[in-house]
């Protein structure tokens with residue numbers, strides 16, 4: 001179904017500007033002041049204002065004077081702030097204006113937060129949104145971005161068909177890439193239904209302690225500012241949100257709130273504080289500090305607001321600074337993003353109203369800590385902190401136009417491109433379970449939004465589009481962006497700071513009480529244990545264990561809290577709401593305590609049983625009556641049975657593993673013993689062999705000795721017969737040393753040779769070689785053989801025989817073997 005051209009009241013469309021593909025908005029002739037021509041189409045700025053007259057418009061219209069300047073001299077990012085042009089039609093309110101001076105006194109660094117608390121009693125009736133009752137605590141799909149499309153009215157033919165929450169290009173205008181489906185598709189000029197559908201639940205989530213972001217994305221002149229800020233007749237999301245904030249406070253009598261607003265714009269990668277005097281903002285642009293989830297903006301002015309009027313003043317001041325800075329606003333509006341932030345801190349109200357039960361007061365003039373916590377968790381009351389960010393992004397058509405991307409590439413706003421790729425990567429990571437690097441740092445916008453886009457916020461995106469056929473490419477690009485961001489996964493958590501001092505005090509008191517109870521029980525324990533049955537004693541022992549465990553656990557918690565407190569360091573140090581996350585809530589502490597107790601109980605049960613059984617061992621007084629003895633015996637038997645069960649439990653749990661260990665050890669030692677035995681057997685065999693060898697050696701030696709003696713006797717006798725050859729070189733005093741493995745054989749050979757020589761000589765066949773046997777007597781060393789002469793008588797006798805029978809003698813020569 002094609003959306004018919006919406007008949008819009010002329011007063012709502014201050015600039016009924018058909019979209020121009022070139023991104024150049026037709027010069028609006030809409031009057032911006034009372035002096036403007038009455039014949040011009042009525043502007044949204046001409047309608048009665050809810051805000052101070054000095055801030056009738058949330059956005060300056062493009063003036064006829066400004067337009068030529070825009071075309072001839074585009075604003076420079078570096079020069080812009082220091083030379084914000086002042087035109088007669090868009091006078092910048094001076095820093096000295098009384099209104100501004102009054103508002104500046106609401107600068108959070110100059111007031112005591114305790115003095116600026118808002119609660120249901122102090123909220124002004126007129127500041128409250130009356131229809132807040134409509135709202136439920138249902139914030140939609142908490143882990144998904146709420147994505148809505150707002151189609152601005154136009155007199156032209158619509159190129160897009162809508163059907164409920166579906167949207168597709170009318171086939172008459174081309175081939176649609178696909179059919180789109182979103183959470184909401186909104187049309188018309190009424191801002192209230194838009195606010196209710198896309199922002200209200202997120203505002204309430206912020207009041208409830210979650211970070212929340214609502215941003216408008218879309219091509220130039222598609223209605224982002226109209227949606228966010230609106231006009232007097234159709235207040236947009238920001239003023240409606242603030243009304244709901246006060247309405248929420250009115251409806252929550254149990255809590256008190258501190259509200260701080262800041263307003264900034266990102267223009268060509270420079271962040272300007274719109275609440276600071278322009279010269280200061282230009283001299284000191286806002287810087288982003290920190291990493292990841294801990295982002296801090298500084299210096300950034302924050303104004304405490306206690307009523308809607310204060311909010312309007314803050315908004316008007318910010319808009320005033322934008323307007324003054326944006327005489328060339330058409331050019332700038334396509335390149336700058338504005339962010340209105342409200343830091344919401346809340347705490348349970350004390351029982352005695354505004355007074356703090358602990359009597360402590362929050363220091364009044366602390367150094368400014370933009371974004372950080374200001375309210376103190378006092379009297380045991382924790383503080384919840386959240387940030388509501390309402391963002392009007394720059395026009396996106398130049399960055400996303402398919403046909404004109406190349407030609408207009410140099411105008412592409414880097415931050416929007418980066419936003420697109422950041423969203424793309426986040427969507428991919430979410431849907432494919434990946435963890436690809438997300439280029440948050442590539443632009444100020446994405447870096448500033450990093451904590452929220454990373455999931456730590458409830459996010460609602462309203463994509464505005466011009467349904468005209470001239471804007472099909474831009475609209476398609478916007479719809480694709482909207483579709484991608486729908487896939488980003490969120491996981492926002494409430495941020496709470498507990499009053500650690502009060503908590504510690506509570507822990508200490510509890511520990512004291514527990515110790516007292518423990519001491520009492522211990523004191524009466526011997527007497528009691530005699531009275532109690534085994535089971536009661538078991539319970540008593542368990543109770544005491546519990547007390548001890550609880551004391552240990554609380555002591556641990558105190559130590560943990562103190563460590564956390566020390567880590568916090570300087571109180572004045574700025575910290576973002578998410579930074580205080582490490583403070584455990586009482587609920588978390590309770591959970592941890594419970595878990596720890598359960599663990600300790602499980603571990604101690606077995607030991608407890610044994611100890612209790614031991615304690616329960618009945619003492620039998622000698623003078624106890626028989627009946628009493630019997631009873632004790634019965635109890636003892638029962639205890640033994642219980643002990644057996646416990647032991648059986650140990651056996652069941654530990655028996656098998658222990659047996660296994662024992663078997664392993666035994667197996668290991670059996671192996672070692674076998675190896676030892678084997679080694680020993682080998683050594684014994686070796687020793688036996690040695691003994692045998694020694695025995696053989698001894699026999700050989702004996703035989704040798706005998707041979708030697710026989711030979712000596714023979715030689716002596718031979719010498720006596722005058723047949724002496726040369727004396728033997730070796731004597732007893734100088735015997736030939738045995739050569740291992742062959743000395744004996746060599747010696748034997750020598751002896752044999754000698755003997756042979758003797759025999760030969762005896763038989764007349766003496767060889768002519770120079771035998772030692774032929775050494776003349778008296779020339780060589782004294783012969784050992786000579787010394788042994790007497791003992792060799794028998795052999796010489798034998799020699800006689802040999803001489804008598806030469807053949808026989810030869811046969812009888814000694815042999816060695």
Ligand SMILES: Nc1ncnc2c1ncn2[C@@H]1O[C@H](COP(=O)(O)OP(=O)(O)OP(=O)(O)O)[C@@H](O)[C@H]1O
Pocket residue numbers: 008012013014015016017044151152153188189190218219220221222223224225226227330333334393394395396464
């Ligand atoms: N839904 C709407 N109903 C009535 N008027 C609208 C609607 N949307 C936009 N307009 C009008 O269209 C004009 C352009 O809108 P607006 O300034 O909000 O666009 P924008 O997206 O913020 O543009 P830019 O990106 O240039 O800032 C304004 O005069 C506004 O009043």
